[in-house]
Amino acid sequence: MRLWRVVLLLNLALGLGLLMGFLAWGRPLGEARRELAELRGQAVTPGVERVFRARGVVRAIVPEINVIVLSHEDIAGFMPPMTMGFRAQDPKLYDGVKVGDVLAFTLRGVPPNVVITELRKEGML
Amino acid sequence: MLGLARAAGLVALVTAVGLLALNAAYVAGRPGAALDPAAWGRVLSSTQFGAVWLLRTGVLLLLTALLWAREREDSTADWAALRGESWLLAAAGAGALAWAGHAAAVEADGGAALGADLLHLVAAGAWLGALGPLHLLLRAASIPGGADARPFAVLAARRFSRMALLAMLVLVATGLWNAWEQLGDIPSLLGTRYGWLLLLKVALLVPILALAAVNRSRLVPALPGDAETVGRPAMARLARFVAAEWMLALAILAVVAVLGATPPGKHEAPWWPLSFRLSWDAAALPGVRTRVLIGGQIAVVGVLGLIVAVLLARARAVAALAGVALVTVGLWVALPPLSVDAYPTTYRRTTVPYQASSIAHGEALYRSHCVLCHGPAGWGDGPAGAGLPKKPADLTAPHTAQHTAGDMYWWLIHGIPASGMPAFGAVLGEDDRWDLINYIRGLASGEQGRMLSATIEPNRPRIGAPDAAFAVGPGPSRTIKDFRGVKTVLLVLYSLPDSAPRMATLARAYETLQALGTEVIAVPRERGEAPIARLGGNPPVYYPVVTEGAEEIAQAYGLFRRNLSPEGMKPDPSMPAHMEFLVDRAGYLRARWIAGEPGASWAEIPALMAEIQALNRETPAPPPAEHVH
Numbered sequence: 001m002r003l004w005r006v007v008l009l010l011n012l013a014l015g016l017g018l019l020m021g022f023l024a025w026g027r028p029l030g031e032a033r034r035e036l037a038e039l040r041g042q043a044v045t046p047g048v049e050r051v052f053r054a055r056g057v058v059r060a061i062v063p064e065i066n067v068i069v070l071s072h073e074d075i076a077g078f079m080p081p082m083t084m085g086f087r088a089q090d091p092k093l094y095d096g097v098k099v100g101d102v103l104a105f106t107l108r109g110v111p112p113n114v115v116i117t118e119l120r121k122e123g124m125l
Numbered sequence: 126m127l128g129l130a131r132a133a134g135l136v137a138l139v140t141a142v143g144l145l146a147l148n149a150a151y152v153a154g155r156p157g158a159a160l161d162p163a164a165w166g167r168v169l170s171s172t173q174f175g176a177v178w179l180l181r182t183g184v185l186l187l188l189t190a191l192l193w194a195r196e197r198e199d200s201t202a203d204w205a206a207l208r209g210e211s212w213l214l215a216a217a218g219a220g221a222l223a224w225a226g227h228a229a230a231v232e233a234d235g236g237a238a239l240g241a242d243l244l245h246l247v248a249a250g251a252w253l254g255a256l257g258p259l260h261l262l263l264r265a266a267s268i269p270g271g272a273d274a275r276p277f278a279v280l281a282a283r284r285f286s287r288m289a290l291l292a293m294l295v296l297v298a299t300g301l302w303n304a305w306e307q308l309g310d311i312p313s314l315l316g317t318r319y320g321w322l323l324l325l326k327v328a329l330l331v332p333i334l335a336l337a338a339v340n341r342s343r344l345v346p347a348l349p350g351d352a353e354t355v356g357r358p359a360m361a362r363l364a365r366f367v368a369a370e371w372m373l374a375l376a377i378l379a380v381v382a383v384l385g386a387t388p389p390g391k392h393e394a395p396w397w398p399l400s401f402r403l404s405w406d407a408a409a410l411p412g413v414r415t416r417v418l419i420g421g422q423i424a425v426v427g428v429l430g431l432i433v434a435v436l437l438a439r440a441r442a443v444a445a446l447a448g449v450a451l452v453t454v455g456l457w458v459a460l461p462p463l464s465v466d467a468y469p470t471t472y473r474r475t476t477v478p479y480q481a482s483s484i485a486h487g488e489a490l491y492r493s494h495c496v497l498c499h500g501p502a503g504w505g506d507g508p509a510g511a512g513l514p515k516k517p518a519d520l521t522a523p524h525t526a527q528h529t530a531g532d533m534y535w536w537l538i539h540g541i542p543a544s545g546m547p548a549f550g551a552v553l554g555e556d557d558r559w560d561l562i563n564y565i566r567g568l569a570s571g572e573q574g575r576m577l578s579a580t581i582e583p584n585r586p587r588i589g590a591p592d593a594a595f596a597v598g599p600g601p602s603r604t605i606k607d608f609r610g611v612k613t614v615l616l617v618l619y620s621l622p623d624s625a626p627r628m629a630t631l632a633r634a635y636e637t638l639q640a641l642g643t644e645v646i647a648v649p650r651e652r653g654e655a656p657i658a659r660l661g662g663n664p665p666v667y668y669p670v671v672t673e674g675a676e677e678i679a680q681a682y683g684l685f686r687r688n689l690s691p692e693g694m695k696p697d698p699s700m701p702a703h704m705e706f707l708v709d710r711a712g713y714l715r716a717r718w719i720a721g722e723p724g725a726s727w728a729e730i731p732a733l734m735a736e737i738q739a740l741n742r743e744t745p746a747p748p749p750a751e752h753v754h
Contacts (some may be wrong), residue, residue, distance in 0.1 A: 069667065071600045125658065
């Protein structure tokens with residue numbers, strides 16, 4: 001075979017190899033990034049009852065509307081740390097709880113509709 | 126010629142295998158791994174070096190195979206194909222190295238750095254690779270029996286001369302770009318190992334350029350001259366010069382090998398080797414600016430003279446001499462007043478951020494080591510300072526034009542013998558020194574902060590707000606810096622019971638303030654039990670009340686209690702019961718309200734909202750410097 005044909009074939013093979021390599025590994029990388037972003041967006045699978053445990057400090061109690069406002073730590077798989085209101089399954093849970101109390105609490109329900117089912121006082125701030 | 130290329134291909138493959146073995150041993154951390162197939166596999170499959178190695182070795186294999194398996198060259202098409210393909214594969218093999226170097230590790234602007242590195246490698250390969258064969262050809266043609274080779278040698282030398290000029294231009298341009306990327310500033314060039322190696326590289330390049338200039342201007346034009354008296358002697362000399370260039374180039378390669386294993390200068394703390402530095406800020410001092418301007422003008426005239434010398438053939442020597450003399454005189458006039466004392470640590474950057482905890486620790490150190498001479502406010506008026514040969518420095522004076530944080534770092538270790546400042550190198554560790562420097566920055570900022578008021582004034586010099594870490598109850602630790610670019614911060618230093626009504630007002634206004642993009646952070650000034658419980662639930666308090674880190678924040682921001690009132694002028698004014706600070710989105714302390722002070726007040730929430738809205742209307746400023754200058 002003539003040398004220039006060999007060289008031409010070689011370059012074609014190299015180009016084809018690079019293209020296939022890009023198709024095989026280059027594109028899935030972009031897809032993987034997209035999938036990761038999607039996964040981060042929806043950490044909660046809808047429609048399933050879940051249980052979460054976390055700690056928080058009591059900022060306010062409004063028994064009239066059955067709401068306790070907590071500054072809580074990260075609730076893994078549900079929500080980042082923030083200050084927000086929760087409802088209790090049974091308003092009796094609030095008995096003896098004061099503003100400034102540090103609580104370990106349990107949330108139960110189908111996200112985002114969860115209620116506090118248990119709480120335990122850990123200290124006061 | 127072809128034989129040489131074939132041999133080079135084999136050498137490249139063998140060294141590639143050796144390099145892989147070395148890297149395997151290095152990554153595994155034991156010499157035995159150099160011959161361990163499993164270690165090779167790990168390097169190849171899981172490191173950037175491995176990926177680049179595979180690609181490069183593949184390309185080199187193809188190139189060597191192409192060179193060895195050559196059949197007949199029957200036509201120009203074959204001839205061009207072989208050379209074109211060899212060139213392409215060789216360039217790919219050399220360029221692939223760019224992905225294994227420091228440039229590939231540059232985070233921002235990686236593409237440009239990678240491109241520059243690639244060009245640099247290909248140009249270096251083209252230049253260096255051609256030097257050896259050229260030397261052999263010239264030597265063969267310069268002996269009496271080499272008459273047949275002479276026309277080829279002349280042609281090759283001319284071609285190489287053109288190619289080398291281009292390669293050198295590319296090398297210098299991309300080299301400068303790379304150096305800038307990896308160093309970032311002059312202190313890194315003069316004060317780090319990486320910078321010194323680069324200087325060595327440049328020093329080796331200078332004789333190469335000198336040789337190349339002689340070759341290009343004298344020897345290459347003389348080559349086709351009369352064989353006995355001009356041409357052959359010129360060729361023999363050129364052959365020797367090319368060999369010398371090649372030796373120097375190998376030395377540069379050796380330096381490059383060390384450079385590749387040295388962390389780039391911008392990641393190292395530079396060790397300034399000179400006892401002075403040039404500071405443009407010194408031009409702000411009285412009398413200096415005129416001198417600098419005059420000297421600068423003289424130097425500019427000198428540079429013009431040099432340009433004239435290059436352009437004009439006539440009187441070139443006179444113009445050049447005058448130019449050099451004028452530039453020297455100009456610099457001699459302009460530079461000395463700009464020169465400022467410097468120390469080895471002058472360009473050291475702080476390793477401890479300007480944070481409340483560092484400032485608080487620095488304050489404790491200041492109270493026990495510095496206050497006796499420098500005084501409680503840092504004014505240099507301490508009782509023990511009176512008998513010293515020189516009055517202790519006023520640490521709150523705007524002296525950044527003269528001194529860097531690295532200067533202070535040096536004085537803290539070694540003292541200032543002439544003025545009586547003792548050395549604390551044995552007493553204070555590295556972090557202690559930076560803590561003290563952060564505290565002194567806070568002290569100076571507090572002095573500057575005396576003109577802060579409850580009104581935002583856009584043109585007031587901006588004071589960087591100290592950062593601080595804090596936590597609310599079991600929540601995560603956050604910093605004030607987290608709010609940069611996101612929210613303005615109203616930092617409230619309160620003490621009960623005096624602040625109770627104000628805290629209730631803020632609790633009611635919290636929703637409105639949040640809607641304006643402001644986070645309220647309440648910091649109890651006094652150490653006490655249960656700050657959240659003490660604020661009570663009526664009205665409910667939803668803004669963060671700091672339960673961890675409050676003490677340090679109160680201490681650091683307490684430095685900003687000075688104002689223009691007679692009380693604020695005292696060296697150690699009393700701590701007000703209630704203070705509020707507005708920190709803008711860029712991280713500057715923009716306004717302060719001390720409850721009870723005369724003048725503008727935030728007691729009514731609408732007044733506070735007006736100031737926040739003034740901040741919201743501003744175009745964002747660049748964030749404050751991370752460290753003292």
